[in-house]
Amino acid sequence: MTGTLRIRVRGQVQGVGFRPFIWQLAHRLGIRGDVLNDPEGVLIHAEGPHIDRFVAAITAEAPPLARVDAVETTAYAFDTPPTGFEIAASQGSGAETRVTPDAATCPDCLADIRGDDPRRRGYAFTNCTHCGPRFTILNGLPYDRARTTMAGFEMCAHCAAEYADPGDRRFHAQPVACALCGPKLAFEDADGTHVDAIAAAARALLDGAILAIKGLGGFHLCCDATNSEAIEQLRIRKHRPAKPLALMGRWEDIDRHARPDAEERAVLGSAAAPIVLLAKGDPLPHALAPGQNHLGWMLPYTPLHHLLLDAVSRPLVMTSGNLSGEPQVIANAEARDKLGGIADAILDHDRDIARRLDDSVMRLTPEGPMILRRARGMVPDTLPLPEGFDDAPQVVAYGGQMKSALCLLKNGQALLGHHLGELDEALTLEAFLQADADYAALFNHRPDVVAVDLHPDFQATRHGEARARDEGLALEPVQHHHAHLAACMAENGHALTGGRVAGIVLDGLGLGPDGTVWGGELLLGDYTGFDRRAWLTPAPLIGGDRAQAEPWRNALVRLDQAGLSDWADQLFGDKPLEIARMAASKGLNAPQSSSAGRLFDAVAAVLGICPDGQSYEGEAAMRLEALASEHECPPVPLDHGASGVDPAPLFHRLRADLSAGASKADCAALFHNSLAHAFAREARALVEAGEADHVALSGGCFQNARLLRDTLEALGMDRTRVYLHHRTPANDGGLALGQAVIAAARHRLRR
Template identity: 70%
Template sequence: MKALSIRVRGQVQGVGFRPYIWQLAREFGLRGRVLNDPEGVLIEAAGPGLDGFLDALPHRAPTLARVDAVEVSDFSGALPEKFEIAASRGTGAETRVTPDAATCPDCLAEIRDEGRRRGYAFTNCTHCGPRFTILHGLPYDRAQTTMAGFTMCQDCRAEYADPADRRFHAQPVACPACGPRLWFEAAGREVPTDPIATAAALLRVGSILAVKGLGGFHLACDARNVGAVALLRARKRRPGKPFAVMAREADLAMIVQATDADLALLRDAAAPVVLMQGTGALAEGIAPGIDTLGVMLPYTPLHHLLLDAFGGPLVMTSGNLSGEPQVIGNDEARIKLSAFADGFLMHDRDIARRLDDSVERAMPPLVLRRARGRVPGTLPLPPGFEDTPQVVAYGGQMKAAICLLKNGQALLGHHLGELDEALTWDAFRQADADYAALFDHRPALVAVDLHPDYRATRHGVTRAETEGLKLHRIQHHHAHLASCLAENRWPLDGGKVAGIVLDGTGLGPDGTVWGGELLLGNYLGCARRAWLKPAPLPGGDRAAVEPWRNALVRLDQAGLSDWADTLFPAQNRALLRQAIAAGVNAPMSSSAGRLFDAVAACLGLCPARQSYEGEAAMRLEALSTAAMPWPFDLDGGEIDPAPGFRSFHAGLWPDLASTAGGFQIGLAQAFAHPARALVETGEAQAIALSGGCFQNAALLHHTLQALEGLPVLFHRSTPANDGGLALGQAVIAAAQHNLAAEAS
């Protein structure tokens, strides 16, 4: 009888794939075996139903599975008389790792019903629960996770060993008799009471609770209590940055205007924070000056139990000192969070790696922060990259993330943060070593940003020199363009595209600071075809913190210096103008991000200082309404906003909202017009939109409107901001390597 070896590649470990194969093989009358190995899942089988089995295999896979490829070859070895699940083979990592997944309906019902797992905060099965946050190594077996120290009781072992049970080989399987333990503590000591009930009571009186989750600690408080929210802000020294909220689905209608697309994203196994229109029902201090709320559903049994006991929505924000990475260890939490929290909801299952919550929009689909639930999911590389060597790319200084290329896949790592912060820098280096070891990654190429002083750049240069690897320095905005192309699987030979790249700052090849660019190019290179008229960045990095500085230089350029003096009377304008005239710490920049800051400052939106990155632009977006577009001049490729400022000063818009809306519409049209021309003349085959400014849903909408009828690529599953930069760097390095290899 014919026997086959069937290799299944993709996200097929830790998702119930082997029991699925076992059941499918029995249905089709096969004998043989299925097992995990470093490349994924291997099936060795024989029987008259092989053809039907192969047809059904990719189409009936478990919910969390992602089948990338099914490879079939003849098998001549011995097979068992029945079909069995065999022990894992080999070491190494050639397969994908499943991200952490939100509690499934079956497990949720179990913790609420009578039975041995009623009220158990660590209930899970093959369809849900921790994965990446507990994993030490591959293959994905219990001994390689932080569950290794918890010996299964007889009941759990029976479930684990039964191929017909949904907990068959669920590595974190546990129950109150044998698994992790939950407790409440205050003042450094455990309180011998019901931990969930005690925590809920603490929250009801307006206190702050530290909660140990999947990827780290959160700080929680009553989202309807103005005083509690103010207390949390005061303790965290976080005056304005929006807080995320966790709410039960039954409470959503009270707090947000959720669309069907919003609900679908909220219910996704990744359980991200979803940005939605708020109703105003929660404490005003949750998102000052912003009309959207970031809301997530409970995604672990612990969260479900806590929200059920509390009976309403909670602020659920990262447990960390300002600027530092999220706390993950119990002792670390006691040291660092005691000044913030009045009590702790603790447990004894270790977190292998910290992961912040992912942040996304449903419509238009946008990923602002790629983290828990999405990582380490991989992206297939576009056609033409099949023979790409292994590559590591290190991203930029802000919103740091690492990208690995291997086996035709790109693994864009989790959000790490700003590398200026020492502990984030430590976390970056740890993540580099962690990913390399976990995925058995041995790069031939290293890709870094063109800016020589970025910490990520210096790290990549040092590694390349130390290990004798080929180094590729990639211009910042070219990397943004390529990241959009790669996500959209634009072929290596797909032709040139017009890339509208709008962001804060990035070093240009001419030595100036870029940030508002229209590029024509592909993976191999690009040329600048239009750009925002450069203006000084007075004070260098301080210009990104104090919006009035950007307003002053743009108004001076527009011949409106007297108006600038009226708008900013308390600022030291004369000294700043002297520094600009002398060229002291005032590099020229085409930054679209700083133009947003300038307009916001003119509208009175946090002109003196931003309390967090992007505050002025976010408030501008929230304020805006549809209006007549601002005029921009296009002269020899230079896009000049001065006419818009002069029109603003002349009173062409009746109020702040129409002024803000008119600016964003005008900016979208100013870049869309020359981009459209590149497609219509045949120089470009499509248009790509990238850069952090395209996190702004209004700007993205207006740009898509202005490009209607043309092929447009934009980010849906990777960040448009610097969190996606490493993906672009990696594919550019791979393309350049492939070209050099062909030439030789």
């Protein structure tokens, strides 16, 4: 077949070597014409024999980092018949296409830094079209060098030749560089600046020093993961007494100190290179993750990391470089200012970071992959919207207060932004506002609708309300747990007209339309609305936010509700119980809450797990899960009455079992199974009654692998009828996706 076509390729097709791939394909098949980047993706004009084979190969043979969403063809006529095939200059600005996430060092580039070519041997910024920085260096679209933080590094003749050669894997690799012309490392300690930065950094780490190291999306704080004293010093300086520390290691380190299975190995070695929670192997210092049976591991994902790991030949702590509660540091001067009191030395470089990205975090369970934090390597990838949302308006959704992330809807796709953090922190709020402007500019996004959480005091809600008011946009407040349910439905492709879903939504807190704090809910809903069918019996949050920080407060009210005040007096007699009980009885700074997260805290406190206070969010629940992991115990029935699902029988059983000598691990397992069965029973009843065809599990508590497993077993349903989170976080990091699809569905309904 011979023909002349205009071919539009949509998807993740810029910054992945797509144009040289098309060039090589065209030469192989005798196709004439041109290819270029523009705001919609890749545009090809082509004629010649085998045009059908050419079009088919665009998807079938696409480069490894490419994601082809669509290949659209229309007839085309050249003004002047082409005699060859060329790569034309990019056109336009802004984006209708997807931007490629940062990608871990590929095997070819790894071989280069360990090879004999002096330009790249030991060079910490080696990359090609199959790997390297993308989103973290991007200032604008289309993705060309002039619109990245590499713009100031003029290519040497060698790099320029590689960049211009369509047959080279560095053809139009925008960050291409070598030791002659690219970014340079610098190592600075108390003795000054050192010439061989990697060697000096390795010596310092082996001597027990703490380093601040500049990565792709920000600085890490780093020390020797086998050195207990260095780890303890890092915890003291960073004021991080117990929160688990992430580790970076080579395969030999991970295989020794963990036991990754085939699926975990595949995720660790993927282009995203996330942190993956792995069961412990040969012991490392206990202080890395007190009270946990998993450690978070990642492979080195830049040449700098590979070179450093090669030099020290041992695993390293690689935790976010920030002051407590603040966002990760990204600038060199900022690192010296903020991290100078923590780090003994700084390993940085002169390539700027365009946007802050934490490391992504994943967990692999028998029920599938689980994303705990969606960031470097995973954003700004998009998700297709379900059937029925094809004509959805452009929507911006701003998420919640915790684990903040925003979401944009456009052209049938949802772009869920990167993890930002807690918006009560001023610098995180500043980063949130920057991200809002950043995404809007990069993706040429002009929303018709703004979606926010129902809570009026959330910073994200206030910002969304102000933007809607100032720009005359429609505002759509969305209840927190409805958003969780909708996010899970959307991720699983539940059609707009697919009917109602029974959603078990368990998390810390979210404002209900009745003015109380929800968090342990069974909802029956679709994208436009919901009914609340079951909930945990509410209990007062004594001291408001302090109840989240001090688990004994939650245990006290639950024990008092169960008629076990004498046990509360025994367990927490050193606490101001009289004042606390008075506040609870009079409702003084003690709002009623059905929070499952606070129930986790209550049970943990009863079992003696950090009852006085949590040093990081979720500490009590994470320790409780770790304690329960290898134990089995039949559930205690928790009946659903007029006041909700009452956990009182559970506390009576816990007291009896502990008195009879039961282990705390068995008690932790009993709690997980009892909570799971209580909500699974109610959800299954909705399905059996024909009110729902599917059950969705969402909310931060379902990042607990034990609770997830117990709930699935208790549901006893065909797994194809249970929606889980695999590509978006079950926690508040996925909240904005749910807000966005709800806003779009309601907007469509009103038209």
